Amino acid sequence: MVVRARLTTAKVVDAALELVDEHGVEALTLAAVAARTGVATPSLYKHIASLGELRGHLGLRVMEDMTARFTAAVVGRAGDDAVRALMYAYRAYVQEHPKRYLAAPMDPLHDELQREAGQKFMELILATLRSYGLEGSDAIHATRRVRVIVHGFASIESSGGFGLPEGLDDTYDQLVRMYLDDLRGQS
Amino acid sequence: MVVRARLTTAKVVDAALELVDEHGVEALTLAAVAARTGVATPSLYKHIASLGELRGHLGLRVMEDMTARFTAAVVGRAGDDAVRALMYAYRAYVQEHPKRYLAAPMDPLHDELQREAGQKFMELILATLRSYGLEGSDAIHATRRVRVIVHGFASIESSGGFGLPEGLDDTYDQLVRMYLDDLRGQS
């Protein structure tokens, strides 16, 4: 006899992620998640503490997913090659999942649940920059600068903020080149 | 006898802006706006069509306010001096009104109500870059690049996304310099 597939926190987050990918963050409602998981709304509270906590789990999931993808893209590369791989992987991810990106936490370090994933992400960037031999605050500034560029571009692009999408690839190429030139200049 | 101050759309937006500045975008609720304006909630519908439209008006207000501030900062300057003034004014505005920044529309060109303000803003950036003599798509790319930098930094800073705020001024200085070097390099 088939055991009735019981719900778990992970499955609830799965449903939330699907919902966000399809209809955007504003469509993330407990009623919708319940419908998708085939359960009554209050039953979700056996697996999550609140809608806010579900959002936290969702943000964590997205951040872990991004880190995994970017790690795969960067591994085995160094220098400009690695930085390019990271930056292009970032944009590719957001292009594939534009609505999901708005569910990613911008301040993971301030959330108990997401802190570890946030640190892993930052360490990945630092590791990507390793071969430039940056020390102390130079490394921190360089990390912040890439983050500003990739996040700035991604958040504008994913919300349709660039009037016409024409030439966006070129714009991104220029940003990558600008960052690399800058890195080289001060390393 | 003092005439009872009647409500207008502008006053409703004023109240909404105060509310957002004090308690964040998620606190923007018709009930709260009604309480602040001394009116029953449904009465607001005599001045706005819906909460969504109020958000639109609010975004427009913020965008116009920013454009006015940045224009004042840039006027009378040219070249690197103008670009620096624009970029520092942008960050200063967001530092003064961190919560408000999240109410600013990221795609004003796709909103009937905000399109004109969005174009004015873009024209301001283009004008700021005028003295570099960029033509056609070069000007568009350069505009997009500044926007990515200032928005990326502002959105991360305003949501506390940089772990420790230490050295943030330096990071921003580096971003400004990076952009200027890049502009110079390709002009």
Next chain:
DNA sequence: GTTCTGGGCTAATGGCGTTAGCTTTTGGGC
């Protein structure tokens, strides 16, 4: 076989946005 626990359920509450329909104020036309 009984018991205990975990995961589901229904019912109910309070806050929200929104609509309908009423009353009141107000300002312009005569």
Next chain:
DNA sequence: GCCCAAAAGCTAACGCCATTAGCCCAGAAC
């Protein structure tokens, strides 16, 4: 200076949402 239409306020009500309380049932533990 009065009248009346339109503007701007109100209360009542609806439906959706998150959340809580309290019940029930299945299945694992013993």
